[in-house]
Amino acid sequence: MQQSNDKIWFDATLYPHRSLSPRGFVILMVLISLISFTVGLVFYLRGAWPIFGFMGLDVLLIYVAFKLNYRSGKLVETISIIGDELIVRRIDHKGEEQCWAFNPYWVKVGLEFRKKDPKPIRQRHLFISSHGQGLFVGEFLTEEEREDVNRDLASALWRYKNSGHPAAV
Structure with missing residues (x-):
């Protein structure tokens, strides 16, 4: 005792070490969202509208993957x-x-x-x-x-x- x-x-x-700070995560997600939105919009305007939804799904999956990684970092x-x-x-x-x-x-x-x-x-x-x-x-x-x-x-x-x-x- x-x-x-x-x-x-x-x-x-x-x-566990996490090299990406919370602020860096927000910046990264904004950049990924902007790129995905821009690429999705180009496809949408050319008639391939389903691609726009898949680009949004990519952003969501990246977000979820980072959140799971941060959660495991609380060990x-x-x-x-x-x-x-x-x-x-x-x-x-x-x-x-x-x-x-x-x-x-x-x-x-x-x-x-x-x-x-x-x-x-x-x-x-x-x-x-x-x-x-x-x-x-x-x-x-x-x-x-x-x-x-x-x-x-x-x-x-x-x-x-x-x-x-x-x-x-």
Whole structure:
């Protein structure tokens, strides 16, 4: 159980990167709408009026795809070593939370391949395990970001284990 005076050994918040800002999204959608409307109007004036509707459908599908992408970007994962617990929290795009707790003294952290990944695009994922149980975290991170989190978390675990902390003995 976390006490208010427990030492914070590690605390990281992980979230997916989205390169297009909300303002950029509005600008992009306005440009796509203008182009689609212009092209659709040309076809409409030449007698191919159904094309106008399909151009509008394209704009709608692009809008929906971006909104779904932004919604999945609301995923947040936190990894903390506070006192004598390593806690991983995952909050999905619906706001539903999952939580895992480990004793940091027994935790192993590393980059591992997932068995479900197809051979040509196999990537190493950050894996936290203890006593035969484990989980992959930060799957939305780039390979370089995973390596950084792995290095920082492994360093924090090393400091914890070598600190003389009562739970680490």
